[in-house]
Amino acid sequence: MSLQIDAEGNLRHLLTLDGLPRPALEGLLSRAQAFADGADARHVLSGKAVCTLFFEPSTRTRLSFQRAAQRLGADVLGFDAATSSTTKGETARDTLKNIEAMGVHGFVIRHSEDGAVEALAGAVEAGTALVNAGDGRSAHPTQGLLDMLTLRQALGTDLSTRTFLIVGDVRHSRVARSDLHALRTLGAGEIRVCGPASLLPDAVTLDGCTVGHDFDAMLDGVDAIMMLRLQRERMAEGLVSSLDDYHRDYGLTEARVARAADGVAVMHPGPMNRGVEIDDAVADGPRSLILRQVANGVAVRMAVMEALLR
Template sequence: MLPMNTSIRHLLTLDRLNAEQLNSLLDQAEALSPQALGAPLSPPRLADKTVVNLFFEPSTRTRSSFELAAKRLGATVLNFDMANSSTRKGETLADTLYTLEAMGGDIFVVRHSGDGVVAQLAEICAPRTCLVNAGDGKSAHPTQGLLDMLTIRQHKGRDFSGLKVAIIGDIRHSRVARSDLHALRILGAGEVRLAAPESLLPNADVMQGFRVVDSADAAIEGVDVVMTLRLQRERMEDGLVSSMEAYFRDWGITPERLALAKPDAIVMHPGPMNRGVEIADAVADGPQSVIRQQVSNGVAARMAVLSALHAESA
């Protein structure tokens, strides 16, 4: 549980947390790791709660891990079926929320293509309702940031001050990158390098305080952590990337490029991966890859968040 002075009602973005809150969530996720993998949790913390997954965008990892997290905490889980819902008839998102609150929904996990949509719902929801941002537009994906920090901590220790981290790829369209940057700043990471084609760099305010380099090689040289991002073609305008082959040549993580990092560097990717575009098979499936561990940690991180919100609403 979070200490009393660090409680939170909603998790909308990591940049509203302080270091104590963030570390407490990571500690809780670490403690829940055995239960995330199926060990029994007694007593079940959310036995009297209903968790509603409101996903207005496709998802495999996030939706599945939230469902598993809630069930392993003992909650009743409702997966909202957008394709067959009244939103197809013109019902507003607010009315959808009100309807499901009236049915007894307690914690709402929301993914939406619009920036700021989850924060808007937080302003109008019932006093007992808690909201989790499962990814909104390109703004934030806080639980992905949590599971990424948990994965780094498991390999590199709790002290981030000496770490060098490279984030490479489509930063412009990545809500994952924004949440990872929020978390790395809060945890005091020693050096964070950002590398992408100029067309895929974000606004200057996102990059403030971080080092921007002009090549993947310069980003990776001597780092402890290599994070590569999915090329989000569904959010991109035509022409931002000349070709997938050229992108892989210049920005893809290959064994040769990874050799520039420290020998014990870890490789991360939030998924889904475009193999042969952002990352080579030999790296994705290689000994330095922690991508599958990220997926496993997603259940533990989301259990920690749901537990913290339950404690706040109890």
Template sequence: MRDFQLRPDGGLRHLLTLEGLPRRTLEQLLDRAQALRDEAYSGVSLRGRLAGHTVCNLFFEPSTRTRSSFQLAAARMGADVLNFDAASASTKKGETDLDTLKTLRAMGVDAFVIRHAHDGAVAALAEKSGGASLINAGDGRSAHPTQGLLDMLTLRQRKGDDFGSLRVLMVGDILHSRVARSDLHAMRTLGVGEIRVCGPGNLLPDDEVLAGCERVASLDEALAGVDAVFMLRLQRERMVEGLVASLDDYFRDYGLTPARLRRAAHGAIVLHPGPMNRGVEIDDAVADGAQAVILDQVANGVAVRMAVLEAVLEPEPQATTAFGPWCRA
């Protein structure tokens, strides 16, 4: 997959997963996103950067945050943006996913941002993309690479770039979470010193997914001394009934409260990919508290997606960055 995502010169062709990408590629994307933070809010100086390119948000599954973020990112860079809700359009008429993509590619679309309910669907489309670049905006349980990047950017902003010194905890429904997988891929590549996971046994994936992680049964024990806590939403739309006895029981055992958070290291931060189930995996006082960086994650999402779009569409940056050759392994 790594080789398929990269151009012959090492530049980024597609972004389908963070798994296997070189550490240098991830670091360059994070560096570029950091440099783009001001432009991500309301800047206009880069409106010509991707002028003449067309980006299609091709979503086979509903989304609010991710699609809006990609739309803003493309607009900030001056690309033409086409929002195509495949879930309520062509596919309901019997058209295949690939035929939908080919049709839009024939209209001059250069890059597709794709969300899909099925594992591996975006990679399968990338193999027949006709020269267009594909960016995975979340597929099944497999991956959500731009979320993984924005989470790492938020972590680095608050805790510095010495990932090896960090102790990080991931809590909740890891089994059904594509965000968790991309976060784990990124943390391993960037060399996070200690990764702990905690959640109901039937919501934790197999050992291959959790390679290098320490499983801790008790949330109180898992929180001890950690620098960052990644809380995950219960993916009730992806799970069969009965995996959680009740939401009240889940909050009792795995909900993050102010009292529990005090077990973490001083200055520990709390992350959540959203949308949050308040009172299920996270208490209001934590979600809205000073240690939560959830809105920082949202803001960083636009900058990260600007960096990714630039990387796949304009591999050689102009003088807007001092970070050297763009996304070379």
């Protein structure tokens, strides 16, 4: 029995999309689509409590989980690390265990350290479920799911004939890792990865991908462009020469969008550095699915919490 899947094959926690069976992944996407289409969810988690336990700043993910839990009828407890006992030296494990002792059995956790959420999953009682809302550079599984839901809505459920391009700071991106896991599981036709050599990860992470450094050359025939935030808070100085140079080489402009396939989907997990990774005209333009990603985040997180806590 793994921490994530129990002996009967049911989802116990959602820690990563790496190794998640395709039927489980597609089941979550189908249920999320039903919620996006307006399926009644008012009493699904009535009487249950969910705590958003965030040790890193967040806007979209934290509020999206809170909104999702509310729509499912759960009681929602917010946690602010800046005003909590963690400032006095309390560990994340002790924080979680104390909240669990109050009768809370659903936790959405964001942490700066790789593997932190998995470590916490090994410390909880049976019946308590954890969702990884982003840990270090490792994984952000619900972002990967909402990106896949957005792609399926735009391109259809069969991704095997489609070409996807992930651009930018892949080395520091947990979103990119979860998207790569999900695209492989769903049988994506071709996955291209583009960025400066200093911002690309090891070959194992990019296994099966077409890798390049010339953004313009990699755009031909692409059905979806998935831009990444330049994560300056996680990188050493000198990995990019300047923001202007980065925008020149890897910024998504209207001219670059025009090089891709007709009807190309443009995505970004946010927060966006406008004028660095993406121009205003593209972020707010007709090919942008960025706000749809945000909307789909609520539906996806409803599906995940229902699967774990119902």
